[in-house]
Amino acid sequence: MGKRVAVTGVGMTRQRSARPDVTGQELINEAVRMALADAGMTRKDIDAVVIGNMDHFEGVNYVDTWSVDGSGALMKPIMKLTTGGTTGSTIAMAAYYHVASGLFDRVLAIGWEKNSESDTTGAIITAFDPFWDRPIFAGAVAGLALEATAYMHATGATEEDAAYVAVRERKHALNNPYAHLHLNMTIEDVMNSPYLSWPVKMGDMCPRTDGACALVFASEDVADDFPIKPAWVLGVADRHLWAYTSDPYLDFKTGEAWFPAMQKSARDVYDRVGITDPLEQFDVAELYLPYSFAGLRYMESLGFCGKGEAPALTRAGTFDMGGKCPVNPSGGVMSSNAIGATAIIRVAEAAWQIQGRAEDRQVPDVKLALATGFGGCFWSDILVLGKEKPEKARG
Amino acid sequence: MEAVAIVGAAMTRIERERKADGYADLVYEATRAALDDAGMSIDQIDNVVTVSNDFFDGRTISSMAIMDACGSYDKNVTTVEGDGTFGAFFGLMRVLSGSYGTTLVCAHHKGSESQMPLITNAMFDPIYARMLGIEAITSSALQARAYMTKYGISEEQCALVSVKNHGNAFKNPVAQLPLELTVEKVMSSPYIADPIKLLDCCPISDGASAIILATEERAKKITDKPVWAKGVAHCSTAYHLGDHELHDVSALEEAAKKAYSMAGIKDPAKEIDLVELYDAFTYMEPLWLEGLGFCEQGGGGKLTESGKTAAAGELPVNVSGGCLSGNPVLAAGLNRMIECALQIRGDAGEHQVDGVKTALAHGINGPCGQSHCVWVLGGEK
Amino acid sequence: MAEEKKDLITLESGEMAQPFNWTAGVYGSKFLTELRDNKKFVGVKCPKCGKVYVPPRRVCGPCFEELTELVPVSDEGELITFTVVSFGFVDPATGAQKAVPYGYAAIMLDGSDTVLLHYVNETDPAKIKIGARVKAVFEEQRTGSLLDIKHFELI
Numbered sequence: 001m002g003k004r005v006a007v008t009g010v011g012m013t014r015q016r017s018a019r020p021d022v023t024g025q026e027l028i029n030e031a032v033r034m035a036l037a038d039a040g041m042t043r044k045d046i047d048a049v050v051i052g053n054m055d056h057f058e059g060v061n062y063v064d065t066w067s068v069d070g071s072g073a074l075m076k077p078i079m080k081l082t083t084g085g086t087t088g089s090t091i092a093m094a095a096y097y098h099v100a101s102g103l104f105d106r107v108l109a110i111g112w113e114k115n116s117e118s119d120t121t122g123a124i125i126t127a128f129d130p131f132w133d134r135p136i137f138a139g140a141v142a143g144l145a146l147e148a149t150a151y152m153h154a155t156g157a158t159e160e161d162a163a164y165v166a167v168r169e170r171k172h173a174l175n176n177p178y179a180h181l182h183l184n185m186t187i188e189d190v191m192n193s194p195y196l197s198w199p200v201k202m203g204d205m206c207p208r209t210d211g212a213c214a215l216v217f218a219s220e221d222v223a224d225d226f227p228i229k230p231a232w233v234l235g236v237a238d239r240h241l242w243a244y245t246s247d248p249y250l251d252f253k254t255g256e257a258w259f260p261a262m263q264k265s266a267r268d269v270y271d272r273v274g275i276t277d278p279l280e281q282f283d284v285a286e287l288y289l290p291y292s293f294a295g296l297r298y299m300e301s302l303g304f305c306g307k308g309e310a311p312a313l314t315r316a317g318t319f320d321m322g323g324k325c326p327v328n329p330s331g332g333v334m335s336s337n338a339i340g341a342t343a344i345i346r347v348a349e350a351a352w353q354i355q356g357r358a359e360d361r362q363v364p365d366v367k368l369a370l371a372t373g374f375g376g377c378f379w380s381d382i383l384v385l386g387k388e389k390p391e392k393a394r395g
Numbered sequence: 396m397e398a399v400a401i402v403g404a405a406m407t408r409i410e411r412e413r414k415a416d417g418y419a420d421l422v423y424e425a426t427r428a429a430l431d432d433a434g435m436s437i438d439q440i441d442n443v444v445t446v447s448n449d450f451f452d453g454r455t456i457s458s459m460a461i462m463d464a465c466g467s468y469d470k471n472v473t474t475v476e477g478d479g480t481f482g483a484f485f486g487l488m489r490v491l492s493g494s495y496g497t498t499l500v501c502a503h504h505k506g507s508e509s510q511m512p513l514i515t516n517a518m519f520d521p522i523y524a525r526m527l528g529i530e531a532i533t534s535s536a537l538q539a540r541a542y543m544t545k546y547g548i549s550e551e552q553c554a555l556v557s558v559k560n561h562g563n564a565f566k567n568p569v570a571q572l573p574l575e576l577t578v579e580k581v582m583s584s585p586y587i588a589d590p591i592k593l594l595d596c597c598p599i600s601d602g603a604s605a606i607i608l609a610t611e612e613r614a615k616k617i618t619d620k621p622v623w624a625k626g627v628a629h630c631s632t633a634y635h636l637g638d639h640e641l642h643d644v645s646a647l648e649e650a651a652k653k654a655y656s657m658a659g660i661k662d663p664a665k666e667i668d669l670v671e672l673y674d675a676f677t678y679m680e681p682l683w684l685e686g687l688g689f690c691e692q693g694g695g696g697k698l699t700e701s702g703k704t705a706a707a708g709e710l711p712v713n714v715s716g717g718c719l720s721g722n723p724v725l726a727a728g729l730n731r732m733i734e735c736a737l738q739i740r741g742d743a744g745e746h747q748v749d750g751v752k753t754a755l756a757h758g759i760n761g762p763c764g765q766s767h768c769v770w771v772l773g774g775e776k
Numbered sequence: 777m778a779e780e781k782k783d784l785i786t787l788e789s790g791e792m793a794q795p796f797n798w799t800a801g802v803y804g805s806k807f808l809t810e811l812r813d814n815k816k817f818v819g820v821k822c823p824k825c826g827k828v829y830v831p832p833r834r835v836c837g838p839c840f841e842e843l844t845e846l847v848p849v850s851d852e853g854e855l856i857t858f859t860v861v862s863f864g865f866v867d868p869a870t871g872a873q874k875a876v877p878y879g880y881a882a883i884m885l886d887g888s889d890t891v892l893l894h895y896v897n898e899t900d901p902a903k904i905k906i907g908a909r910v911k912a913v914f915e916e917q918r919t920g921s922l923l924d925i926k927h928f929e930l931i
Contacts, residue, residue: 023522054449055450055455056449056455059517061448062477062761063476064476064760065518065631065634065765066761069633069635073631074631074632074633075630075646077628077650079629081475082449082456082474083473084455084456084459090473093473094473097494101487103488122866122867123455123868125868126453130453130454130798131798131808135869136893136895136922138861141861141863142859146857146858146880146882146893149906150906196861196862196863197859197880198859198862198901238471238473240467240472241462243460243463243837246882246892247891250890253884393493416799416801417798417799417800417801419833420834427842437840463833463837464834468840469838505799521787
């Protein structure tokens with residue numbers, strides 16, 4: 001049986017539009033040093049390192065071996081994992097499995113990206129099939145716009161409903177010094193912002209960001225030896241259903257408005273952890289919402305409410321700070337998106353919330369937190385973190 | 396470490412160019428074959444680890460294209476970017492975590508579709524190194540020269556590796572490049588980057604491979620010939636080539652030390668029956684054998700000369716023909732593991748070595764073997 | 777004017793390219809040659825679930841079955857979802873700025889169970905409806921590429 005696993009150190013750079021003052025290794029090192037200091041560790045205490053980003057955003061091959069000056073992996077095991085937008089959550093889960101396996105007690109997980117070093121849309125387009133997708137694909141914005149159109153058609157949700165999500169995320173970011181965008185926007189501001197790809201407007205989208213995030217994952221055998229309280233990882237899950245960029249839109253034909261990979265992934269982890277009513281049970285959620293409409297469809301797919309019910313709950317403030325289950329107190333992906341770091345930042349924020357260390361964005365008395373990753377052809381990663389040590393390892 | 400076994404293993408034929416098939420097709424072929432080898436259906440696979448690299452595949456999120464082909468639909472699937480030995484290690488951890496009873500690990504490479512020097516050039520620092528044109532062959536030449544100078548290893552000794560491994564490939568039906576060579580033939584092949592000559596280099600290859608790992612409980616139900624993971628570890632040294640002595644293989648020594656300790660091996664030369672290591676260039680075989688502790692530092696050349704590493708020797712090394720006879724990068728390390736598994740099972744056909752109980756498989760990441768992964772596999776738990 | 781001297785140096789890669797020669801595979805090639813030579817669409821049918829994939833692919837993900845039966849599908853179909861792309865970006869296939877705005881849609885051809893992404897010849901979102909019927913319009917000069925289809929027109 002595997003070991004129980006906790007997050008016992010958090011490090012993160014301020015997320016910024018461009019960091020020409022540092023190389024990639026130096027950017028990584030900022031987050032790593034902060035995480036090690038937070039965990040009361042030195043480089044020597046690390047048993048293994050996992051790292052991830054998206055190769056074509058920086059044009060570096062074999063980032064694992066390239067990184068060692070920054071990542072601290074000299075004469076240590078280091079492994080790279082990459083899965084597109086989900087890279088950060090993949091890294092967090094990989095660190096979880098490293099520790100749960102019993103082979104390593106202290107594992108450093110690093111997600112990073114310097115999106116300023118390349119053409120993000122161009123690099124995203126090359127993610128897709130050179131024959132079937134690439135000639136006519138317009139990157140993530142248009143791909144998400146297809147989802148938004150279909151979601152509105154299936155549920156009757158409006159562009160204004162989505163704007164409420166955008167305004168909430170941007171407002172939350174004002175409390176987060178690590179966030180890239182600090183924008184005080186109104187519904188009118190979002191609605192009047194130019195269309196990027198109808199129905200998605202500038203105000204609905206995430207930025208592109210430079211940033212890194214590092215977490216220390218520790219086993220139950222050592223988790224109590226750290227200066228900060230452990231945030232326990234209660235469960236992790238992932239589903240990838242599709243291989244072609246066109247496939248997810250098929251879900252609207254067969255599954256109406258749901259996001260099946262997210263539902264399946266949620267079911268997997270909820271069953272392991274014992275979640276039956278997410279809205280009641282989670283105290284906070286840090287979700288990979290790359291644009292505003294995701295804040296509607298994904299809430300429904302994660303089981304926070306029924307189909308088509310997210311707009312009303314959003315307008316009622318259910319997911320605002322002070323609401324029943326605040327979503328993205330950090331400002332989320334719409335406020336910072338250093339792609340390889342983005343999903344691990346969700347886990348970092350969830351850990352800070354559990355540990356009561358989220359400062360001006362702290363939600364009171366967080367016992368159970370949800371973190372997600374999103375990417376590829378609508379791939380879905382889910383992690384649940386808790387304050388209480390689980391009775392047994394759940395796997 | 397709880398007992399975990401390889402219960403299924405297969406690779407495609409390694410070829411210079413599989414023109415009609417994309418890499419997803421190769422992955423499907425390997426995955427299907429590994430399932431057949433184990434006598435399993437896809438619904439008995441609990442989770443999947445794919446191995447790919449965005450540069451080699453020429454697309455971002457390269458694993459996306461193989462999601463159907465690797466049988467990952469409605470399963471937890473993730474992607475290790477690096478050699479297959481590292482991917483297999485992650486697959487092992489997913490089983491050890493208690494979350495999954497079985498993991499399928501697949502890896503692929505289509506070298507025929509890309510420009511290898513451009514891709515391996517991208518391993519190097521963009522500000523200080525790339526514009527000098529350095530890539531896999533030139534960096535390896537620097538390492539070869541450093542190694543040969545330090546220990547007096549001769550080009551002829553390296554040539555012997557080429558003669559041996561290409562010769563071994565004749566008995567391996569999936570090998571790409573069996574060649575009847577002599578030391579003279581290797582020595583008279585043109586220099587690519589001194590001291591590396593054409594016949595010191597692995598070819599460019601297409602291929603895919605897959606293995607299935609299982610807990611002891613599941614393994615016993617699946618096969619009566621499980622191959623047990625006895626020990627595994629990996630380790631990376633410094634990145635910049637000037638930051639460490641290129642003949643120094645302490646990262647490999649460290650990985651081997653840990654893997655041996657897990658496997659309870661005290662004297663590898665006595666206790667390991669067969670080695671499959673990552674011989675992308677001939678000098679790597681003696682150098683890695685030193686790092687793995689099969690001889691003293693600088694003794695790799697003499698070890699090769701002694702004939703002990705021949706198929707019929709005391710320590711057969713790369714009986715399959717090695718990477719020199721077919722190198723689908725990334726899949727290549729997984730192939731080393733598969734070869735060891737087949738040898739331990741007694742299923743290696745014409746190139747079967749008698750009495751293989753414990754075997755060692757090895758893979759690398761990064762330039763000049765910056766990061767090494769060592770697996771010890773055995774027939775006995 | 778003198779070039780600005782920067783204190784923080786960045787290195788432009790220039791026109792860095794990694795040339796590839798991707799394989800379409802046997803069925804993919806059949807799909808593209810049918811477009812090129814006959815202005816017709818083919819898909820491939822799963823022997824287990826009966827789903828028809830367009831463009832053809834080797835494996836049915838849910839069934840993990842190899843697909844071998846090529847079947848003809850219509851050049852008309854239903855619009856599943858759409859957008860109108862209006863932001864400027866560099867098309868990595870050409871290196872040139874893509875001309876915007878353009879209509880972009882997910883289309884399920886009659887006889888197919890999957891969707892094909894392509895252009896639709898309308899840029900006013902008010903004039904496009906999910907569920908609309910569309911028909912393929914082909915280029916005069918065809919080369920065996922997805923762009924042998926000029927766009928889909930609303931019918």
